[in-house]
Structure formats: C-alpha cells, structure tokens
Amino acid sequence: MTQTCRQCGICCEKWGWDQKGIIDDLIPWIAGNRQDILTHVLIRFSDGTYRTAADLVQADLSCVDRIYYWVDPDGKKRSSCPFFDRRSDGKVYCRIHDTKPAVCTGFTPWAEVWHDFGLICPACPDITP
Secondary structure, three states: OOOOOOOOOHHHHHHOOOEEOOHHHHHHHHHOOOHHHHOOEEEEEOOOOEEEHHHOOHHHHHHEEEEEEOEOOOOOEOOOOOOEEEOOOOOEEEOOHHHOOHHHHOOOOOOHHHHHHHOOOOOOOOOOO
8 A cells, every 4th residue: 555654743753763773774874974863873782882873983883783763962762753853834854864764764654564553644544443
C-alpha cells in the first residue's frame, strides 16, 4: 500500500528517539563532519566503553558494538529527537531530513507490522481494525 506522509509528527514523537542505529548511518555523518548529528549519537564500543560519536573517525567503526539515537552532548539519553521541528504551519520537519538515519527513513506506519499505530496515523485512512 502506498501512502503519503502528512508530516503530523505522531510517529516522530512516539518513536523518534531511543532507537538503535547502524554503521551505514555514521559513514556519511563522519565524512561530512556532521558534528551537529554526531554529538547526539552514543556509541558502545566492543571493549564496553561508551562515548558520543562527536570525535568518531572512520577507523573507529570496526570497534563499534552498538549505536544509540538520541542523546544529549553529555551522553544522557533524550526523550525526544533533537532534530524534530514543528513549525507554524502545523507540520513537522526533520532538520536532518537529507541525511536522517535508516530507522527513520525506513519507518512506514502503514506497514502491517505497525498496524496498531496505523490506526492513529492520519496518512493511513484505509487501515481498519
């Protein structure tokens, strides 16, 4: 089923934080020196240590054990996405839309796995309980 997001922000408010990341997300952020993003990513390394990705370099990627979205620059877990931007037109915009993580770009509330969520998504009018 093809649907069009209405930018209501419901999914970002519900699931836009406390997500696990993937290495493929980090590569363009490191290459593009996206400190604005990397400071909000917590990395657990294979030796058990944690730190934000602010000073992460390509060579560190082989030692990454787990990636967590989103944290404050001091590493404390956030309860919201730092890139969530509700504007005066009532729509929600992602301030990193062109390079947002796979967990965000791959989310489709109309997919069967999210059926319960699709019931409250305004872009999903054809879904019935």
